[in-house]
Amino acid sequence: MLAARTPVSLSLHHRIVAGGHRGRCVGGSQRRRGGAPCRQFTQALQSLWRHSPPIPPPAPPAAGAATSGEAEPSRQPPVLENAAFEEYYKVQQIVREEEWDAFMSVLRKPLPATFRINACLAWHLNFSRKELRKNQALESFHEFLKHESEVGNITRQEAVSMVPPLFLNVQPDHHILDMCAAPGSKTFQLLEMIHQSKELGLLPGALVIANDLNMRRCDLLIHNTKRMCTANLIVTNHGAENFPYCSLAKDCSGSYKDPCKLQKLEFDRILCDVPCSGDGTIRKGHDMWRKWNSGMGNQLHLLQVNIAMRGIALLKVGGRMVYSTCSLNPVENEAVIAELLRRSGNSVELLDVSSELPELVRRPGLSTWKVCVSISRYKIENLGFRVTMKFHTIGRM
Known part of the structure; x- marks a missing residue:
């Protein structure tokens, strides 16, 4: 851990768990003027699955199988295996050897x-989504969740x-920026926080700006946050790595008509939940077992660094930024932090x-990791490039 010694604080927290939340790993992008970074983002996303194994054709129906007029056979369980995934993360040593199984x-x-x-408050119930939908005893609870969410x-x-x-x-x-906000669950959580800490009947002076690159995801963001009925939210549509500087009026009486009364908006808090490969979501995204390859994190590393660097530029002196992904890969986590500190x-x-x-x-974050490339679908060759840093990241969850 590093001791406090400089005026700007950067909290880089890694959300790296077995079964992380849904990331922006396959979202689209919008064409915009001067869009070289956006094209890079689009190209990275398009090539993300390039080396993934093809989907095998469906097997022909067996003799006596159900036809279109008969009941469909039960769906086969997904194959939860990927040799390259296991080999790669064993090399990275993200967990101790005795904990691997x-x-x-x-x-x-x-x-x-x-x-x-x-x-x-948060509630944790040991039921899968399938059980909530299919179990007759839990049907009323499922309906409760849908209604209360709406x-x-x-x-x-x-x-x-x-x-x-x-x-x-x-x-x-606080003035807060959520750089890659869609679909909006964390933005909604931030809005709850600023309203919760104010006296009843008084509106907070905080401002939350929720940004996302994709216009359709911005629509989803608005849909998910409008339930809050708050005037303290602004939704923007920008590439996070090019998020513009904003101006703020020093007072409310005619300030916007006088540019001299405007000041640059610097953020007290920034949430930098960047686009990632999303392999921490493997517990719910079973298709990840088939599609995963070792190059996915490498393709997004530069974009993640650029977004986080832009966040630092927008951060107020003495402010705090939290960096997070839903990836297990140190290339998308510790390596990004190392580059941020270097720059x-x-x-x-x-x-x-x-x-x-x-x-x-x-647990402590990794201080060394290896950069690998995918030679074939299931074979990983170590390039022999080992990164050693003299610092420890905040930790892995």
Whole structure:
């Protein structure tokens, strides 16, 4: 851990768990003027699955199988195996050798149902989504979840997705930027935080700007946050790595008519939940077992660095930024942090947040990792490039 020594604080927290939340790993992009970075983003996404194994053709129906007029046979369970995935992460040593079998066992288990009732409470139920839909005894609970989500009383959100906003230490007068916000569950959580800490009947002075590159995802973001009925939210549509500087009026009386009364908006808190390969979502995205390859993290590393560097540029002196992904890959996590610290020099520092959320199970981040390339679908060749850093990341969950 690094001791505090500079005026700008950068909290780089890694949400890297077995079964992370849904990431922006396959989202589209919008064409815009001066769009070289956007084209790079589009190309990275288009090539993300390039070396993935092809989908095998369906097997011909066996003799006596059900025809179109008969009941369909039960669906075959997905194959939860990928030799390249296991070989790659064994090399990276993201878990201890004696924990490997237990780790892989967890990855093959379905996620439980989780939802947030308000900003300070969360419920964790050991039922899979399939059980909620099919079990007759749980049918009423499933209907309850759908109805209460629609009216805004609860938010259906995976437990791991609730963690990054908690490390921001949001206050009711903060200016907050969610750089890659869609679909909006964490934005909604931030809005709950700023409203919860104010006296009843008084509106907070905080501002949350929720940004996303994709226009359709912005529509989804608006749909998911409008249940809050708040005036403290602005939704923007920009590439996060090129998010523009914003101006803020010093007072409300005619300030916008006088440019001299405008000041540059700097953010007290920034949530940098970047696009990623999403292999931490493997517990719910079974297709990831088939599509995963070792080059996925390499393709997004530069974009992740650029987005995080832009976040640092927008951060107020003394502010805090939380960096998170839903990837297990150190190339998308520790390697990004190492590059941020290298580029930023002494202008930012890592924060020790071990005393925050003490019940949270975590472990030290990696200080060394290997960069690999995919030679074939299932064979990984180590290029012999080993990165050694003299710092420790905040931790892995």
